[in-house]
Amino acid sequence: MADAPTVPTRRFARRSRAGVLFGLSWAGMVCVAIAAVLVFLVVTGHAPGQTTVVAVLVAAGAVPVSGRALVSWIPIFGGYLWRTAARQTRYLARVDQPRPVGNLSLPGDAARLRVVIAPDSETALVHDPHLRRLTAVLRVTHKGAVLADATDKVEMDRGWSAALGGLARFDSSICRVQTIERTLPGGSSLANHFTHVASPQVPSTSRVRAAYESLLAGKTGQLEHESLISITLDMAKAAVQIREMGGGLAGGSQLLGESMHTLAGSLPQAGLSPDRWLGQAELALLVRSVYDPEQVPRLQAATVGRQLHRAGPMGVVEHFTHVETDSAFHRVYQVTEWPRRPVGPMALWPLIVTSGVSRSISQIYRPVPLRGSRRSAESAVVEAQRQLHRNHKRRGFTDPQDDVEVQDANRRLEALTLGGREYDFLGLVTVTAPTLKALTESCRKVQEAASAAEVEVRVLAGQQAQHLVTGALPFTRGFE
Structure with missing residues (x-):
């Protein structure tokens, strides 16, 4: 007796974690680049007090939230807020x-x-x-x-x-x-299936038919x-x-x-x-x-x-x-x-x-x-x-x-x-x-x-x- 065939299995490829550089997307790279420029300006004294902005930019570009970088949520949040403000x-x-x-x-x-x-x-x-x-x-x-x-x-x-x-x-x-x-x-699929497959030789007064129809009627x-x-x-x-x-x-x-x-x-x-x-x-x-x-x-x-x-x-x-x-x-x-x-x-x-x-x-x-x-x-x-x-x-x-x-x-x-x-x-x-x-x-x-x-x-x-x-x-x- 021949062996039963084996059901083929496949593995889904993992979503790539690679980005433009160090796993960062283009938007993340822009945020980090702007943060780097601000750090240089802070160090040279041309932009004092911008440490908080630098931290926000780095977090937006590198910190993931629900599977995507924080900066990637900006278009989604922005679009929803715009539709809300415009009553759309x-x-x-x-x-x-x-x-x-x-x-x-x-x-x-x-x-x-x-x-x-x-x-x-x-x-x-x-x-x-x-x-x-x-x-x-x-x-x-x-x-x-x-x-x-x-x-x-x-x-x-x-x-x-x-x-x-x-x-x-x-x-x-x-x-x-x-x-x-x-x-x-x-609610009609079972009833339609029963009507389709029921033998026409089974009379409508049959107890078996009545039992099935009663059972289907209770299926709500x-x-x-x-x-x-x-x-x-x-x-x-x-x-x-x-x-x-x-x-x-x-x-x-x-x-x-x-x-x-x-x-x-x-x-x-x-x-x-x-x-x-x-x-x-x-x-x-x-x-x-x-x-x-x-x-x-x-x-x-x-x-x-x-x-x-x-x-x-x-x-x-x-x-x-x-x-x-x-x-x-x-x-x-x-x-x-x-x-x-x-x-x-x-x-x-x-x-x-x-x-x-x-x-x-x-x-x-x-x-x-x-x-x-x-x-x-x-x-x-x-x-x-x-x-x-x-x-x-x-x-x-x-x-x-x-x-x-x-x-x-x-x-x-x-x-x-x-x-x-x-x-x-x-x-x-x-x-x-x-x-x-x-x-x-x-x-x-x-x-x-x-x-x-x-x-x-x-x-x-x-x-x-x-x-x-x-x-x-x-x-x-x-x-x-």
């Missing part, structure tokens, strides 16, 4: 003014997003006229991967790698890929799982191809359709079943479910509430560490540290199956052009080795963490040499609850689950309203 932290829909058809009516910089319909289908494409991008959203279904045997897990892992690699081959046009796995209030407050994949076409980079296909949004839609077909055809190998590309009604319900989740069960059973120009929020209030919308409070986290040890495909499962929490787990991928990826990997190898020798000379011993960074850099370069493709990626977790107290409790559960999954999540302070759109909606934002 509160958004209220103008009910006395009609909203344009095709406008998603979202707050902030997402207000520019429009929706166009693909000429050859009913797929709703999200168009960003400023960045010249076109996005399509696919709903997928899947079986419980955590219960799959080793053979199936190996095939799923290879299939998903092949799907991402296939999209990376279109790196001149596909500029973003995003996956979202979310839970939302529902359920959370449904939904999985989405979106891909984005960079119309500026693909201008030549779009012109060959007729130009404009019609040509862009046709070019994006080719990548949509490629993606849908490769997903079954990853254990994913394409359901359908979202149309206007589904996209409107998706947007509504983010800002007004309390109404999701009612809207799922009705035909109202599915107009795009009315799907946006009626009101949004941004706070420093959370954001309040129509019927919910949200808090957005960024995954700042991924598992340090080698992990398999189910590494984030503790975070996915968190019980009783409404949340969205979003991963945004940005394909890196092969030439730039190779150049960056070579530079990373040189910088990691330089950092190792510099730290060894200063400390007198080799820090194991420096060794790990060198190994990661070499492994990255080796993978690219063997034909691998590279993505930059961003992980976001959005937690939703009906009250602020419930949000605090849900966030505690999510942080415990993140610890079990060996990842670190941090609140995106001062950027909650902006990244609610990034993390909860499949519009492939987040790297701008």
Whole structure:
């Protein structure tokens, strides 16, 4: 009997600690340089009494706060204070003014997003006229991967790698890929599944059927799982191809359709079943479910509430560490540290199956052009080795963490040499609850689950309203 295949494991590369000089960023170097000039002026007597300023500049450039230098918080704090002073932290829909058809009516910089319909289908494409991008959203279904045997897990892992690699081959046009796995209030999924699989030969008067229906009727407050994949076409980079296909949004839609077909055809190998590309009604319900989740069960059973120009929020209030919308409070986290040890495909499962929490787990991928990826990997190898020798000379011993960074850099370069493709990626977790107290409790559960999954999540302070759109909606934002 042949041995069962081993599920492949991978280790996430550590975030580089190297900076411009001695681990300092450019902003930190500027602060330290100004402090050095002031020290010289103080010593020479040209700027007496500036010792406090020197200390503040050194602290701003060199002291880390929540994983980043103090000076790096200045734009975030400044932006939030400016929005607060300008009263831009509160958004209220103008009910006395009609909203344009095709406008998603979202707050902030997402207000520019429009929706166009693909000429050859009913797929709703999200168009960003400023960045010249076109996005399509696919709903997928899947079986419980955590219960799959080793053979199936190996095939799923290879299939998903092949799907991402296939999209990376279109790196001149596909500029973003995003996956979202979310839970939302529902309660109809079990009932729909029972109706779908129940034998038509079982009479409605059967005691067994009555027992199942009674059990399902008592299941209130359920959370449904939904999985989405979106891909984005960079119309500026693909201008030549779009012109060959007729130009404009019609040509862009046709070019994006080719990548949509490629993606849908490769997903079954990853254990994913394409359901359908979202149309206007589904996209409107998706947007509504983010800002007004309390109404999701009612809207799922009705035909109202599915107009795009009315799907946006009626009101949004941004706070420093959370954001309040129509019927919910949200808090957005960024995954700042991924598992340090080698992990398999189910590494984030503790975070996915968190019980009783409404949340969205979003991963945004940005394909890196092969030439730039190779150049960056070579530079990373040189910088990691330089950092190792510099730290060894200063400390007198080799820090194991420096060794790990060198190994990661070499492994990255080796993978690219063997034909691998590279993505930059961003992980976001959005937690939703009906009250602020419930949000605090849900966030505690999510942080415990993140610890079990060996990842670190941090609140995106001062950027909650902006990244609610990034993390909860499949519009492939987040790297701008």
